[in-house]
Amino acid sequence: MLNPDLNLADNLFDDPDQVPQRNGYGDGVVEAGEKNKNIVVLCCDLTESTRSLAFKKAFPERFVEMGIAEQNMAGIAAGMAFSGKIPYIASYATFSPGRNWDQIRVSICYSMANVKIMGAHAGISVGPDGATHQALEDIAITRCLPNMMVIVPCDYWEAKKATIAISETNGPVYMRFGREKVPVVTTEKTPFEVGRAEIFKHGKDVTVIACGSLVYESLIAAGSLSKEGIDVRVINCHTIKPIDEGIIINAAKETGAIVTAEEHQVHGGLGSAVAEVVSKDHPVPIEFVAIMDRFGESGEPDELMTKFGVKSRDIIIAVNKVLKRK
Amino acid sequence: MIVSQISDEQLAFLEDKANQIREDIIKMLLEAGSGHSAGSLGTADIFTALYFHVMKHDPKNPDWEDRDRFVLSNAHICPVLYATLAHAGYYPREEMMTLRKFGSRLQGHPHRGILPGLEASGGPLGHGISIAIGMTLADKIDGKRRRVYCMLGDGEQDEGQVWEALMFAGKNKLNNLAVVVDRNNIQIDGFTEDIMPMEPLNEKYRSFGWHILEVDGHNIRSIVDAFDEAKAVYEKPTMVIAHTIPGKGVDFMEFKPEWHGKPPNKEEAEKALAELEQIKSLGGKITCEHH
Known part of the structure; x- marks a missing residue:
């Protein structure tokens, strides 16, 4: 059922491995740092939680403890970038790129500073910490910035590969991670290229375009729907900007209906990005699985994913709905 | 204060240069029709001291690896930076009059990368000090000895980011960094001590781990000596x-x-230029002696 060319995890539908995406950043930045001595990591008093700790241990002279000062962190990163460094700045996404958006806009993006912004604890699945710490707007506020690249990895391996890949791109990047362990969908051998979405499952009736933890939920939904005779294409769209227009337009043309799925506000995230492409080039009906313009709350991750409507069940409902509009 | 290394001839040259920069600031602002007059004129002596005496830089080779850096944090006073860069030879002087105009490299607030000599973009207050610290930190990691200079506005002290940055620089003992705060006591809505009292600035900075010097910002000899110290x-x-x-x-x-x-209108600009001309005829002696 899965695209055989991509070496996806073969235990995906049975008992997939569970690892937080942020671990992929933690391992990836150490690997990138071994290759490139200009890589530095800055962190705002969240070194363990953001998984910057391994880099700190491996390269203490290239690790900078900022204290709880995200605005200063963004500015210092810009200055370091102007002097040849490649700073990865890590905090929770609500604080960076949330609290320091102005610094990211002017000191980093307007100035084309080569800074990589690592936003941990994004999404409703952050859980018990509640709404203040659940970043649900971060894709929207970074996607709108000129020069910014935005990446939402689906699992550990993708986060690791993306962390390494962006060390070789010049310019600002925002990458978001969740807090929780999520199923490992890909493997070390799965191809990854910045800006290139992948068809994780072929299908002809409808396309689900997802990012982050919703890629797994989409594959589960597609599995259930195939039993009802609905052939769902699933696209992993890890790069929200620049978005892979070709794969989206082809999906619109070939399947005639699209569902987007993300752990983010419905306004301004992946769904909006997909709709911008589709409405311009090949309009087809779209349904959005996302957080519907409200703040999160405390609870266990799975309780919240269910309550806020971002589970495979919700994708199935959206697919049935969009097919009626086809 | 250490013994000054600056000769009387050098001083006379710098004072004359500062006055030329003031004249150009008036002309630029008149032509632009908008922009910030007071801070630009008020810091011309400091900019002259930095770019014509203190800093190690090469206008013909603006990307020279080992140059000293200057970051303007109170970036709204960029007319003085633009005029200084033109006088130093970073770009043609006639281009100064394109300030704030369509297609100009002299944007209303600086845009890094489009004009030689601009080390950072700026506009929102508090940004530049962090950028300057980041440059200094990168040099410290690499063991490079180039120096980083930064100007802060006094009204800018209202921004929380400034204090985050000051705390960080103190902690990291960034001795290659020298920041000058333009203590002119005004901001848009009025006098700084009415808007948001910031004194005693001296004690505040000291308690954040900084070495403090106070100078008459129009006495070029004092300014140069301070940066030397x-x-x-x-x-x-x-x-x-x-x-x-x-x-x-x-x-x-x-x-x-x-x-x-605000900028001067035509009549005000003529009056201003006449005053500056008069100062020139006094041999540039507009500074007070500071002991």
């Missing part, structure tokens, strides 16, 4: 509190908050 300070970044007169050199602009953010 900063080079001799180890284990601490240096903060030069430069007491300046906003609108310096143009009598009807001096000390007036209303001149913070």
Whole structure:
């Protein structure tokens, strides 16, 4: 059922491995740092939680403890970038790129500073910490910035590969991670290229375009729907900007209906990005699985994913709905 | 204060240069029709000291690896930076008159990358100090000895980011960094001590781990000497509190908050230029002696 060319995890539908995406950043930045001595990591008093700790241990002279000062962190990163460094700045996404958006806009993006912004604890699945710490707007506020690249990895391996890949791109990047362990969908051998979405499952009736933890939920939904005779294409769209227009337009043309799925506000995230492409080039009906313009709350991750409507069940409902509009 | 290394001839050259820069600021702002007069005029002596005496840089080779850096944090006073860069030879002087105009490299607030000599973009207050610290930190990691200079506005002290940055620089003992704060006592809405009292600035900076110097910001000899002293300070970044007169050199602009953010009209510009011409005929002696 899965695209055989991509070496996806073969235990995906049975008992997939569970690892937080942020671990992929933690391992990836150490690997990138071994290759490139200009890589530095800055962190705002969240070194363990953001998984910057391994880099700190491996390269203490290239690790900078900022204290709880995200605005200063963004500015210092810009200055370091102007002097040849490649700073990865890590905090929770609500604080960076949330609290320091102005610094990211002017000191980093307007100035084309080569800074990589690592936003941990994004999404409703952050859980018990509640709404203040659940970043649900971060894709929207970074996607709108000129020069910014935005990446939402689906699992550990993708986060690791993306962390390494962006060390070789010049310019600002925002990458978001969740807090929780999520199923490992890909493997070390799965191809990854910045800006290139992948068809994780072929299908002809409808396309689900997802990012982050919703890629797994989409594959589960597609599995259930195939039993009802609905052939769902699933696209992993890890790069929200620049978005892979070709794969989206082809999906619109070939399947005639699209569902987007993300752990983010419905306004301004992946769904909006997909709709911008589709409405311009090949309009087809779209349904959005996302957080519907409200703040999160405390609870266990799975309780919240269910309550806020971002589970495979919700994708199935959206697919049935969009097919009626086809 | 260490013994000054600057000769009388050098001083006369710098004072004349500062006055030329003031004249160009008036002309640029008149032509632009908008922009910030008071801070630009008030810091011309400091900019002249930095770009024509203190800093190691090469206008013909703006990307020279080992150059000293200057970051303007109170970036709204960029007319003085633009005029100084033109006089230093970073770009043609006639281009100064394109300030704020369509297609110009002299944007209303600086845009890094489009004009040689601009080390950072700026506009939102508080940004530049962090950028300057980041440059200094990168050099420290690499063991490079180039120096980083930064100017802060006094009204800018209202921004929380400034204090995040000051705390960080103190902690990291960034001795290759010298920041000058333009203490002219005005901001857009009025006098700084009415808007948001910041004194005692000297004690605040000191308690954040900085070496503090206070100078008359129009006495070029004092300014140069302060930056020289900063080079001799180890284990601490240096903060030069430069007491300046906003609108310096143009009598009807001096000390007036209303001149913070507006340009002169044609009549006012003519009057201003006449005053600056008069100062020139006095041999550039517009500074007071400071002991």
